[in-house]
Amino acid sequence: MLDLTDKTILVTGASKGIGAAIVAELGRQGAHVIAHYGSDRTGAEAATAAISDDRKHLVAADLATEDGARTLWRAAIGWQGRIDVLVNNAAMMAFEGGIDDPEPVWDKVWADTMQVNVKAPADLLREAVRHYRQAGGGTIITVSSWNAQRGSTNPVTIAYAASKAATMASSKTIARAYAKENILVYIIAPGVVRTRLSESFAATQGGEDAVTAGLAMGEWVPPGDVAGLVAFLATGRCRHLTGATLDVNGATYVR
Numbered sequence: 001m002l003d004l005t006d007k008t009i010l011v012t013g014a015s016k017g018i019g020a021a022i023v024a025e026l027g028r029q030g031a032h033v034i035a036h037y038g039s040d041r042t043g044a045e046a047a048t049a050a051i052s053d054d055r056k057h058l059v060a061a062d063l064a065t066e067d068g069a070r071t072l073w074r075a076a077i078g079w080q081g082r083i084d085v086l087v088n089n090a091a092m093m094a095f096e097g098g099i100d101d102p103e104p105v106w107d108k109v110w111a112d113t114m115q116v117n118v119k120a121p122a123d124l125l126r127e128a129v130r131h132y133r134q135a136g137g138g139t140i141i142t143v144s145s146w147n148a149q150r151g152s153t154n155p156v157t158i159a160y161a162a163s164k165a166a167t168m169a170s171s172k173t174i175a176r177a178y179a180k181e182n183i184l185v186y187i188i189a190p191g192v193v194r195t196r197l198s199e200s201f202a203a204t205q206g207g208e209d210a211v212t213a214g215l216a217m218g219e220w221v222p223p224g225d226v227a228g229l230v231a232f233l234a235t236g237r238c239r240h241l242t243g244a245t246l247d248v249n250g251a252t253y254v255r
Contacts, residue, residue, distance in 0.1 A: 036072055190248045194223060226248055
């Protein structure tokens with residue numbers, strides 16, 4: 001069992017999918033968890049149901065707005081006065097905005113995706129680095145995607161793939177620039193994870209069976225696999241792994 005009893009951890013997008021699995025796992029390992037959600041408070045409450053009230057704090061913030069991430073950070077750090085680990089997980093994927101879509105749709109999808117998937121995480125990266133430099137260090141975990149490295153199999157999600165690559169690059173830059181100040185940064189690049197978003201994506205690719213047939217293990221990644229990795233990284237027990245991108249895709253994409 002991991003020991004996170006001395007950690008206060010902010011997780012974005014905690015109401016469903018990977019984020020919900022992450023907050024539940026961090027709670028099991030004793031962390032004080034700040035669970036961010038957009039509008040689905042019920043989902044955030046369900047994800048943190050097993051965590052005692054004194055070890056959890058739910059915060060609503062709209063990352064699609066210009067000041068959403070900074071508002072979230074202020075509310076989060078006000079709870080315990082510190083954040084030891086930031087898990088940048090929240091993201092959106094629009095199933096429109098492809099090459100053949102009308103220009104207004106293309107423009108809106110790119111603008112919305114860049115705000116939620118790039119600018120908001122970057123704002124949180126900035127806040128975390130400034131906080132950690134005063135605190136003597138801290139950890140950032142970015143949940144990216146294998147799309148950041150290999151592109152998307154569905155060209156209509158081109159903005160999503162580009163956004164994940166951008167946030168991956170931002171995280172690597174922070175890792176290289178601030179390692180000497182004990183700021184650790186890890187990037188997780190999941191493949192096909194069993195989430196509602198992946199199920200929606202599979203529907204655009206011929207269905208779940210068609211997607212599964214292309215996977216080396218013949219199965220989707222359980223969200224718990226990603227959550228367990230996040231919990232381990234949050235301990236800080238492998239400092240020299242900072243800057244690494246950790247692939248979680250069942251050997252389907254091997255670099």
